[in-house]
Amino acid sequence: MSTVAATAKLLDVLQARRVFLHRTAERRVRPTDQFSFLDTISLEPYIGIYSGLSLPDRMGSFSYSNSVLPLACRIGRYCSIAGGLSLLGSSHPLDRLSSSPFTYEGLPVHQHLQSAVEDFAPTYTYAARQPRRLNPWTTIAHDVWIGQDVRLARGIHVGTGSVIAAGAVVTKDVPPYHVVGGIPARTLKVRFPDDIVRKLLASEWWTYRFTDFEPKSVLDPDRFCDWLGEQAGQRKIEPFEPKSLTAADLLAAESTIAD
CATH class of the missing domain: 2.160.10.10 (Hexapeptide repeat proteins)
Structure with missing residues (x-):
């Protein structure tokens, strides 16, 4: 970070x-x-x-x-x-003696538990590793x-x-x-x-700028998908592919001040 x-x-x-x-x-x-x-x-x-x-x-x-x-x-x-x-x-484990994190070793370290280990059993070994973490x-x-x-x-x-x-x-x-x-x-x-949902997902309409849409076409998703397919097929509308702001851009702005 x-x-x-x-x-x-x-x-x-x-x-x-x-x-x-x-x-x-x-x-x-x-x-x-x-x-x-x-x-x-x-x-x-x-x-x-x-x-x-x-x-x-x-x-x-x-x-x-x-x-x-x-x-x-x-x-x-x-x-x-x-x-x-x-x-x-x-999440905490539910199939052990306790759901408390004293049943596994993990990060971040819980200071209230770690201090007990240091005070009472410096060589204490946790029973298991941290449970499988969810997709972060x-x-x-x-x-x-x-x-x-x-x-x-x-x-x-x-x-x-x-x-x-x-x-x-x-x-x-x-x-x-x-x-x-x-x-x-x-x-x-x-x-x-379901058929409209499939058309919307297949159209990937979000890859375009809304300013390129025919305003009234957005009121009817089914017709909009047909309109977008026709426009994209004739290359009258192109996906919006802008340059993204990155960490390097943010850090460069700060370093400019430092200099």
Whole structure:
């Protein structure tokens, strides 16, 4: 993980690369603030990160979030994320004497347990290694709408076109175009019939700029897919392939100030 100061130069770079931190002209970030990010970060332009100072590992064009985003999060294009999103904690073993982490050796080290080992049994050997960890990446695909105060299990995949109702606790993958809600979350409905879902996924419409779409065509997904197929087939519309903002870009902006 790396950090950079929220200098005026860095904020100018973000603005120029169309990474927005505020909905209005009023800036929420102070010069003393520090942004944190992973070295693998890749942010496409035309995104809104409207809360927090942690930058997600991936975020696609035309997406926005009103939540503080975890670093190990990958978000596709055209996503809408309300405030209060959080990730559930890591899992504990249920088939042992105790679910407490004293039954396994793992990282990060729990200081309250490690101090007991040092005080009472310096040569103590843990019974087992840490249980298999979940996929650390929480992936939110394209065109996902996440409501207020949603909680996601770590490592799950939220499918393209899906909707998560406010207050839901999502413990497993969400299929494309499913609307889920509740605790634990379950499917409430599917947005479109199966044939329309297949057409939408096959079209990969999110790879294009919405400004290239015929405005009224978006009101009818079935007809839109036909329109897009015709336009793409005649090369009247091309996929949007912008340059992404990387860790090197962020660090370069800070080093410019240092120099």
